[in-house]
Amino acid sequence: MTTDIQDDIIPEFVSGTLQSPPDHRDYGLAQLGIDVSKQVFPDEYIIPHRPGVQNQGSTGMCVAFTLASIKEWQETEERGLRNDGKPRRMSQGFIYGNQSRDTGSGMYPTEALNRLLKDGVVTKEVLNITGSIETCKAAITPAMRELAPERRIAAYASLWDIDDIRAAIMNLGPVSLDLSIYSQFVNCPRNGDMSIPNLQT
Numbered sequence: 001m002t003t004d005i006q007d008d009i010i011p012e013f014v015s016g017t018l019q020s021p022p023d024h025r026d027y028g029l030a031q032l033g034i035d036v037s038k039q040v041f042p043d044e045y046i047i048p049h050r051p052g053v054q055n056q057g058s059t060g061m062c063v064a065f066t067l068a069s070i071k072e073w074q075e076t077e078e079r080g081l082r083n084d085g086k087p088r089r090m091s092q093g094f095i096y097g098n099q100s101r102d103t104g105s106g107m108y109p110t111e112a113l114n115r116l117l118k119d120g121v122v123t124k125e126v127l128n129i130t131g132s133i134e135t136c137k138a139a140i141t142p143a144m145r146e147l148a149p150e151r152r153i154a155a156y157a158s159l160w161d162i163d164d165i166r167a168a169i170m171n172l173g174p175v176s177l178d179l180s181i182y183s184q185f186v187n188c189p190r191n192g193d194m195s196i197p198n199l200q201t
Contacts, residue, residue, distance in 0.1 A: 016060030017178040020110035026158040029167055039167045047174060049076045051087055059130050060105030063112050063178070064096035070174045071121055071151065077173065090151070091122050093129035094144065097136030104133060109176060113156045120148035 029036055051069045056062055068090040075088045082088055098115050099107055122144050129139050159165050159175060168175050188194045 016056070016062040016106040018106045018108045020108045023110060026110070027155060028160070029157050029164055029171075032155060032157050032172070034167055034171050036163050036167045039163070039170070041163075041166050041170070045166075045170055047073070047169060049073060049087070050174070051076075054092075056092075057130070059096075059132070060107070061092055061096045061130060063107040063109050063176075064092040066176045066178075067095055067109075067112055067116060068092045068121070070176060071116065071153065073174050074153070075151070089124040091124050091127040091129070093131070093136040094122050094127050094140060094148065096130075096133065097138075097140050098148075099133065099137075101133055102137065109178060113153070116153045117156065118152070119145070120150060120152035122148050122151070 051072045054065055054069065056065045071090045072087050075090070079088070095112060095116070096107060098119055098121075099111055101107075126144055126147060127139060129136055157168065159168055165175055165177070185194070
């Protein structure tokens, strides 16, 4: 998704996904040991322990919110729920502030994933902040950076079609899918006959 097509996007939300440049080093599912051609897809599949929906509000933190939720799911799968029966919430602010850009709004998904792979993330108990890149970056301390590697991801993969997405969900859990939400999606009539969004720049 690119952020230059903004004319008809719902005004109270910010499109914060910046289009990652192509990278021939990106893994596919085959490199993670998943042969999509041999996958049998059921009529229905529901991911267990789905994390609750959280609202990024008017910040450009959609990539950070998405990846924090996916990491929360992974933490629940690997470590179980906390003693109080709730999932361990990950810090969207840490993910958002831990990027190469110092100003502006939004985040490149591939950079965010590379930083999760290399640096990890802390829980919201350690850093509970949302806001601009500058605000989140300034809140990250050296002590937090020492804690973060405990919660690194092991790998990530690019998904190229619907079967890749279905196979990834069934074998690995939630996936990140970035798209612009136009007013037509929210105001879609019950019959599903949606008008075409204004894509003029």
